[in-house]
Amino acid sequence: MALIKSISGIRGTIGGRPGENLSPLDVVKFTAAYGSRIIQNNKGKKIVVGRDGRISGEMISALVISTLRGIGLDVIDLGLSTTPTVELAVPGEKAAGGIILTASHNPQEWNALKLLNSAGEFISAEEGAAILEKVQKEDFVFAPVDKLGDYKVSTDWLQKSIDAVVKYPLVDIPAIRERKYKIVVDVINSTGALFIPPLLKALGVEEVILLNEELNGRFAHNPEPLPENLTGLSLKVQQTKADLGIAVDPDVDRLCFVCEDGSMFGEEYTLVAVADYVLSKRPGNTVSNMSSTKALKEVTIARGGQYYPSAVGEVNVVNAMKRVNAVIGGEGNGGIIVPDLHYGRDALIGIGLFLSALSHHKNGIKSFRSQYPDYFISKNKIELGSGIDVPAIFEKIKKKYKNHPINTEDGLKIEFDNDWVHLRTSNTEPIIRIYAESNFETTANNIALRLMQDIKEFIAP
Numbered sequence: 001m002a003l004i005k006s007i008s009g010i011r012g013t014i015g016g017r018p019g020e021n022l023s024p025l026d027v028v029k030f031t032a033a034y035g036s037r038i039i040q041n042n043k044g045k046k047i048v049v050g051r052d053g054r055i056s057g058e059m060i061s062a063l064v065i066s067t068l069r070g071i072g073l074d075v076i077d078l079g080l081s082t083t084p085t086v087e088l089a090v091p092g093e094k095a096a097g098g099i100i101l102t103a104s105h106n107p108q109e110w111n112a113l114k115l116l117n118s119a120g121e122f123i124s125a126e127e128g129a130a131i132l133e134k135v136q137k138e139d140f141v142f143a144p145v146d147k148l149g150d151y152k153v154s155t156d157w158l159q160k161s162i163d164a165v166v167k168y169p170l171v172d173i174p175a176i177r178e179r180k181y182k183i184v185v186d187v188i189n190s191t192g193a194l195f196i197p198p199l200l201k202a203l204g205v206e207e208v209i210l211l212n213e214e215l216n217g218r219f220a221h222n223p224e225p226l227p228e229n230l231t232g233l234s235l236k237v238q239q240t241k242a243d244l245g246i247a248v249d250p251d252v253d254r255l256c257f258v259c260e261d262g263s264m265f266g267e268e269y270t271l272v273a274v275a276d277y278v279l280s281k282r283p284g285n286t287v288s289n290m291s292s293t294k295a296l297k298e299v300t301i302a303r304g305g306q307y308y309p310s311a312v313g314e315v316n317v318v319n320a321m322k323r324v325n326a327v328i329g330g331e332g333n334g335g336i337i338v339p340d341l342h343y344g345r346d347a348l349i350g351i352g353l354f355l356s357a358l359s360h361h362k363n364g365i366k367s368f369r370s371q372y373p374d375y376f377i378s379k380n381k382i383e384l385g386s387g388i389d390v391p392a393i394f395e396k397i398k399k400k401y402k403n404h405p406i407n408t409e410d411g412l413k414i415e416f417d418n419d420w421v422h423l424r425t426s427n428t429e430p431i432i433r434i435y436a437e438s439n440f441e442t443t444a445n446n447i448a449l450r451l452m453q454d455i456k457e458f459i460a461p
Helices: 023-039 057-070 084-090 125-137 159-165 173-179 192-202 231-239 268-281 294-302 314-324 349-360 365-371 392-401 441-459
Strands: 003-007 007-014 044-051 072-082 097-101 110-116 150-155 182-186 209-212 242-250 255-258 288-289 307-310 326-331 335-337 378-384 412-416 419-425 431-438
Touching: 003 125, 007 023, 023 097, 023 110, 023 125, 044 057, 044 084, 057 072, 057 097, 057 110, 084 097, 084 159, 084 349, 097 365, 097 378, 110 326, 125 159, 159 192, 182 192, 182 231, 182 412, 192 209, 192 242, 192 307, 209 231, 231 255, 231 392, 242 349, 242 412, 255 268, 268 288, 268 294, 268 326, 268 335, 268 365, 288 294, 288 314, 294 307, 307 314, 314 326, 314 335, 314 392, 335 349, 349 365, 365 419, 392 412, 392 419, 392 441, 419 441, 431 441
Parallel strands: 044 072, 044 097, 072 150, 182 209, 182 242, 288 307, 288 326
Antiparallel strands: 003 007, 007 110, 097 110, 242 255, 326 335, 378 431, 412 419, 419 431
């Protein structure tokens, strides 16, 4: 079905032919290339490995761990974990790198290897290119029998990642406890089932109701935390008269909320609300990718800071945050990055900070949401067949809209007065994403539909 090799890792569907899908052979080659690069960089021998709850996770993990040991590296196996937990564990274990086995929001037939450096951050573009070259050339040598790597299971990092949130200075546990919240959480049959309940208990939440809590990797619905996939959560919040609902993705790095009446808080506004709270305590700069709502810019300016856009992709957001010394940043897909905790999207700290902010608001979450601008982003995608020349299509669109401001840093972003549309190829799927924002839902949808029609016309003249 699909195999995507990129500078950030390898992602694909399980089964099929090597080189066309994520087969065991592809997993071994990619892991061996990463491992040999770690040895070449001479930053140590320890690698942290963790996985989400996918059906294929155990099999992929066994391949990755055996390959790393076979190349001569020592493995610390976190087992079932989350992306932010692995990112914290790498520097915590003084490891040379880490591999997270997760395809994030992709459906259950997908899996992926996400590669980390010694800081627990996603590897650079240069490092990714060097690994891809090693894969292509099969430039790796396995260790003799007396130099095989060691193996250790670590069960400490679940509690350590919860402790990191609880001890974070801006997380206000007394205020959260005082509100005696009842919260419904959709943990999508993955590792959120292990991490979210003890986190909420530690934060002082009185009652937690779990949806899709069986950790079997058979996702009860499309795992991307979008409104159309969260109807069950919305209904459960209303039925149980809960104060709010929480949804995370399978590796717990994306986060969104449901209001007490079952309506969506809006995944774009997860970052806006958390950033507003952080900025109220620590004024400074913010960063989000250019597909995210302009509401973050407005909140940042109102708090006396400066906002900076980045190209889409966590590593791009992180690089921009470091460059401008941002105090908070992330992505409009519900990804919160708190730099003095770690430079990675983290739904766990996101929950702690969001509930802290909400607990200081005298009314419920629906009223809390009404504090922020009510912009609408229409999110769409077009699947790409083989052989589609995307740069040529984008060039034609540039010519068609040449009288409007256009940014080509990451695909095409076109400004229409107070509205915008962003077109870009996905890093994780063979698609073009089309995001459009306006004050009005109809306008945003119409802008997106117009550009989708342009793309389709240029694909099939």
